[in-house]
Amino acid sequence: MNLDDVIRTRRSIRKYRDEEVPDSVIRELLDLARHAPSSMNGQPWYFSVVKEAETKKRLADIKNRHCPEDKRAFRADFMEAASVIVVVSVDSRRAHERDVENAILAAGTLLLAARDRNLGAVYMSAYQADDPLLREEIKRLLALPEAVNPVSIIPIGYPDESPAPKSLRSLDEMIDDESI
């Protein structure tokens, strides 16, 4: 697909068909994700590829337990039905104090690459400033090395929903310069 179509048609997908995404396709997505920019070209990414049902369930449990009050309507159980959950982490020894930026730029690339392959995916956070336990529990579950911190969680599967196009706020409202 061309870039504009990928960007415009990407939606957050939380329902997946019961069908496995081939490893080769997941590798393609990760291969693209590592082309994201990174601070001082540190390429600090670390991708955990979660395929075990039990690990998916425990990830969903952690997310549910640490869900902030205002997001309680959105349970994380749907993750268990994803074919694969990719957790994007960053090795802080390579991240030049830019762990979060580096991870999210790769995660965003991953979301677009998934859409391009007609896969469904959704962005979820693996940390919370006021609740450090969220990150710690995920880190322990995935047995991540001490210096490696999870930032984003991306469930991926074949979509079993096709949400209507998103209604967007007007662009003019978002731009501060009236001249353009």
Next chain:
Amino acid sequence: MNLDDVIRTRRSIRKYRDEEVPDSVIRELLDLARHAPSSMNGQPWYFSVVKEAETKKRLADIKNRHCPEDKRAFRADFMEAASVIVVVSVDSRRAHERDVENAILAAGTLLLAARDRNLGAVYMSAYQADDPLLREEIKRLLALPEAVNPVSIIPIGYPDESPAPKSLRSLDEMIDDESI
């Protein structure tokens, strides 16, 4: 361009030809950027489009003054030659405590859209955890509303350099699961 080519050929560009990027093209980029995912679909983006030479210079000065020790080799002066500098901010009243994620997902989309149009761009940060003055000075310079916080700075122009393809760390080194 197709998505894979855009992702694989994007590089951080810091040298620009002395040629103006039309407003209509900048609008296209911002229009695409707002299709990024956002927490609870809050679409909290606020784009400052900097075209004045004096404002570009002051932005570069702020970045230089707040540059961390280990990045001193990289002066920000090059920004002044960009046709346009887009500062991506987030209105925290719409961001559901996910200001940084929301901004970076839009900024990453903007970088890909720029590459797709053969424009050169580079990701820069507008905040630093241990140096809150960086953000504050940018906020004051751009006269951003109290609730609106700058996260990313993206200089954009016609490229005047074509860096060699980036040499990437091996994908296997970045994946924790040997089975894929």
